Amino acid sequence: MTTAQRPTLEAVARRAGVSRATVSRVVNGSTTVAEPIRKAVRRAITELGYVPNLAARSLVTQRTDSVALVMPEAATRVFSDDQYFPGIIRGAAQELEEADKQLVLMLAGSPAGHERVERYTTSRHVDGVLFASLHGADPLPGRLARLGIPVVCSGRPLGGTLVPYVDVDHIGGVNRAVQHLIDSGRQRIATIAGPQDMVGGIERLTGYQAAMTPAGLPEWVAYGDFTRESGVAATRRLLAEHPDLDAIFAASDLMAHAALRTLRATGRRVPDDVAVIGFDDIESAAYTDPPLSTVRQPIQEIGRRMTRQLLRLAAGEPIEPAVVLPTELILRDSG
């Protein structure tokens, strides 16, 4: 049961008949070690099963080789079945794996949780911090950035904070979707907007308006919070106020899905009577009835790019303050 003492640099050095410094050089890939010695050290390492002690290394290098990914646990969308959360994680994990760094996940749900995240991240326990799906104008990213800690956000941070971010072209994507509705003859196009304390929510609404206003069409808006429940309620509100609407753009696929069902429940046919387009392109979008047209955003790529930017930042390289990835209109049957 007792654990064998883990071999240290010292042990490897003794075994290979060299100094600790040389072993360290070999481990860290310095070129200034003669081949035979390098070989001997390598053998000693494998024979002893030596693995560097990261804590000791961190202590002297002042690096931790880990980055934090902070997500607001409360965010309904994060834990519903759209794939934002796993997508970001997966992208980040892939990119970090290549850099041989660790991913520390922090959920900043409760105020206590948020405080904990702040304490942890400000204390240089990680080499950088990734923020996903921020709500409102969280001051934390800006504060960290001012402390000189590398920070990258998914989605442009609200509140004028100057923090590098990676986002998708919400406005352009939505604009294209709504334009498509207009082009196919729809005249009474409503939207189910997302929460207005998140960039995604705000900009998708802007995209809708950017298409409607120039066309001189009336703008009908109901607000949801990206979830199905809110989508049902919003659709009902829209139908109550505008029974004759002939299209709905929903700011999330979950809400679009809810719209689909609610429309059908009221006897409307999709897309014959009402066209519906969503946003996200979640996996189940292809499996709704009818299959949902939607604006696809490359979630996993967001995670990758965020991470890449962060690693650059941590390495002291310059980065562009904003990366905006394209969105794509996916036309299926609903609109």
Next chain:
Amino acid sequence: MTTAQRPTLEAVARRAGVSRATVSRVVNGSTTVAEPIRKAVRRAITELGYVPNLAARSLVTQRTDSVALVMPEAATRVFSDDQYFPGIIRGAAQELEEADKQLVLMLAGSPAGHERVERYTTSRHVDGVLFASLHGADPLPGRLARLGIPVVCSGRPLGGTLVPYVDVDHIGGVNRAVQHLIDSGRQRIATIAGPQDMVGGIERLTGYQAAMTPAGLPEWVAYGDFTRESGVAATRRLLAEHPDLDAIFAASDLMAHAALRTLRATGRRVPDDVAVIGFDDIESAAYTDPPLSTVRQPIQEIGRRMTRQLLRLAAGEPIEPAVVLPTELILRDSG
């Protein structure tokens, strides 16, 4: 731009006019410090904004205050829209937050990734390892356990490895579901089984058989991998071989959803002609058409319990080698 030097124990000690040892005692909550001194130290800490250096602490305590959560990235279900992945994470994160420990997420997708996970976890860089959703008979958990590293799996590990685990009562839940189908008069009940290299896949099939065999009913099985795509294919196969089936139990909601659609595409009505019951109770189960009956498993609770067990193990406390959580039959409209 230059980062202010972080204050150390030393600095706090000087400021408070005591020794490092005393500050350490205060920080770690030792009782043998007189109140006035304790107060002085506390003040010095806040004035200087002192935060302990975790690396230095780890170096001497041999603890890291972090645990790894390992997930097979390749697992289709992990990144599809069922909520297994986020659920486990959330449960684990909540429990770890209370213990003030960090969650290090590792995706063991590629062989290289798996090797990386092994290297990292065997090297005592974490206080314990959580394995989620294992495929086949992975030797890693057993190996770690033998090294004396605390390990807990979600789902009974295959291959006879003796590692503590937390699982749900697959067999009981499925048994109840199929029994319900039988009780409501169904006679030709097929099943879409999950992958047979995962406990969940195996046991859900066992549960089906455990209900069918005693009833003397024919057992019709098609295999899928928990995804919608595989569900479509499996349903088609079942229909081709047994056009007269009157019920399907699917080992995942995703496959059940696919069955729903495929059945309808062939002109069958659910539940009138064919009843369908799934497994998981994912969020969208209530939003399928018709709403899906299913066996609910408490995913988040699995995450919590795994973590609690792991923390006990890490603290040297004894734990029960297996925790099995109950499942619940949720009857909606599909069966």
Next chain:
DNA sequence: CCAGCCGGGGAGAGCGTTCTCTTGACATTG
């Protein structure tokens, strides 16, 4: 009244790395 205790606090030795200096062995040059 003194030995013995005990609680509060300090001194100092590590923990396992990295990294700067320094040394020593050759090779190169004028």
Next chain:
DNA sequence: CAATGTCAAGAGAACGCTCTCCCCGGCTGG
């Protein structure tokens, strides 16, 4: 051939913390 340069490798000092002694002063009991 001496002086200089180059390169490989070692010595040893941090890094910031915990924890085991150890000491000091005051209190108790015989």
